[in-house]
Amino acid sequence: xxxxxxxxxxxxxxxxxxxxxxxxxxxxxxxxxxxxxxxxxxxxxxxxxxxxxxxxxxxxxxxxxxxxxxxxxxxxxxxxxxxxxxxxxxxxxxxxxxxxxxxxxxxxxxxxxxxx
Amino acid sequence: xxxxxxxxxxxxxxxxxxxxxxxxxxxxxxxxxxxxxxxxxxxxxxxxxxxxxxxxxxxxxxxxxxxxxxxxxxxxxxxxxxxxxxxxxxxxxxxxxxxxxxxxxxxxxxxxxxxxx
Numbered sequence: 053x054x055x056x057x058x059x060x061x062x063x064x065x066x067x068x069x070x071x072x073x074x075x076x077x078x079x080x081x082x083x084x085x086x087x088x089x090x091x092x093x094x095x096x097x098x099x100x101x102x103x104x105x106x107x108x109x110x111x112x113x114x115x116x117x118x119x120x121x122x123x124x125x126x127x128x129x130x131x132x133x134x135x136x137x138x139x140x141x142x143x144x145x146x147x148x149x150x151x152x153x154x155x156x157x158x159x160x161x162x163x164x165x166x167x168x
Numbered sequence: 169x170x171x172x173x174x175x176x177x178x179x180x181x182x183x184x185x186x187x188x189x190x191x192x193x194x195x196x197x198x199x200x201x202x203x204x205x206x207x208x209x210x211x212x213x214x215x216x217x218x219x220x221x222x223x224x225x226x227x228x229x230x231x232x233x234x235x236x237x238x239x240x241x242x243x244x245x246x247x248x249x250x251x252x253x254x255x256x257x258x259x260x261x262x263x264x265x266x267x268x269x270x271x272x273x274x275x276x277x278x279x280x281x282x283x284x285x
Contacts, residue, residue, distance in 0.1 A: 091209075095256060097276035141209055154262055155201055155213040155224055156274060 054079040056146050058159035065134045066167050072119075073129045073162045075144030081105075083149035086120065087156070088129045092140040100142070103127065105149065131164075139166045171195050172277040174259050180283045181249060189244045189280045191259030199223075199264060200242035201274070202234060205256040214257075217242055218264075246282075254284045 055078045065071035077086070088100040103111045103120050110118050115135075119128045131138055144159040172193045181187050193200065201224075202214040216224040220236040231247045246253060259277040 095279040095281075097258065097260075097279075099273060102273075143211065154199055154264065154274075155216050156203075156211075157213070158211040161209045161211075 054081070054084075054146050054148070054157050056144050056157055056159035058144050058162050060162045061160070062163045062165070064165045064167060065131070065138075067134055067136060069134055070130060070132045071134055071164065073131075073142050073144075073164065075127045075129070075159055077125050077127065077144070077146050077159075079125070079146065081148060085147040085149060086118075086127045087145040087147070088116070088118070089143045089145060089158075090138075090140045091143065091161075092137075097143075101129065134166050136166050136168060139164055171275050172259055172261055174257075174277040174280050176280060177278060178281050178283075180285065182285055183249055183251060185249050186245070186247045187249060187282070188246070189257055189259075189282070191242045191244070191277055193240055193259075193261040193275070193277075195261055195263075195275060197261040197263045197272075197275075198239050199262050200236065200239075201260040201262075202242065202244055203258040203260065205258060205279070207255070211258070215242075215244075249282075249284045251284050254282055256281050 057076045084105045086103045090098045090100050101113045115132045117130045141161045143161045145156040175190045199218045201216045205211045214228050215234045217236045233245045236242045256279045258279045260274045262274040263272040
């Protein structure tokens with residue numbers, strides 16, 4: 053079974069600085085998707101960024117980028133120029149590429165605080 | 169327009185009661201999911217339905233019974249509520265099950281916070 057591990061329960065960053073959130077996962081599949089979701093206090097789950105395992109290029113979305121290391125099964129999220137609105141829980145998630153189950157498998161989350 | 173909606177957003181009830189949470193999506197998706205987020209914020213899949221058929225049932229007590237009257241709705245009924253059922257329940261939807269080269273994003277509802285007293 054696939055598992056996702058986030059080893060940092062909490063992180064803190066100064067506004068305008070850069071922070072990196074860690075995620076490792078375990079799977080025997082060669083093709084899969086990886087995601088970072090943001091959950092602000094409003095509870096809404098917001099997709100931040102997605103990475104397809106078959107793509108070597110790291111995904112980037114504005115201030116958010118990932119460092120995808122397939123051999124190491126590592127998938128970290130870098131937030132540049134941190135803003136107060138980035139404060140939230142961040143969840144790393146995995147999804148199979150094929151098969152008959154499309155559900156997401158989540159890590160336990162990292163609570164990010166942004167200091168003004 | 170809300171893509172995935174859940175009602176109610178908050179539900180407070182006594183132990184032993186039976187309650188339902190409703191979920192509707194207007195995205196035309198054929199697959200819907202229920203996830204549970206516990207007090208430690210851990211999110212885990214409970215059920216998924218594809219074209220009204222149950223695909224995943226992740227060792228959830230049989231007090232929980234999902235019902236999908238049509239592809240746009242997936243309701244969650246909980247019998248004999250227990251203290252441990254207190255959590256936030258998220259509904260989500262996507263088009264299709266498998267990812268493949270044309271990935272279809274899962275859209276989440278706003279969540280229902282269930283508190284069992």
